[in-house]
Amino acid sequence: xxxxxxxxxxIIIGIAVLFFLAIITQSQIxxxxxxxxxxxxxxxxxxxxxxxxxx
Numbered sequence: 001x002x003x004x005x006x007x008x009x010x011i012i013i014g015i016a017v018l019f020f021l022a023i024i025t026q027s028q029i030x031x032x033x034x035x036x037x038x039x040x041x042x043x044x045x046x047x048x049x050x051x052x053x054x055x
Contacts, residue, residue: 003051007044014043 022029
């Protein structure tokens with residue numbers, strides 16, 4: 001459960017960074033599915049590695 005929460009936190013932080021970047025540049029940022037899915041998998045993989053190191 002800790003890994004899921006941490007992975008979701010990383011995804012939320014990433015979305016917030018993109019949101020603020022779009023506000024600063026006053027543009028629309030679109031991410032294709034082929035880029036978004038590997039980034040989501042990467043976030044959960046990093047969260048899993050961090051949880052495994054903690055144990």
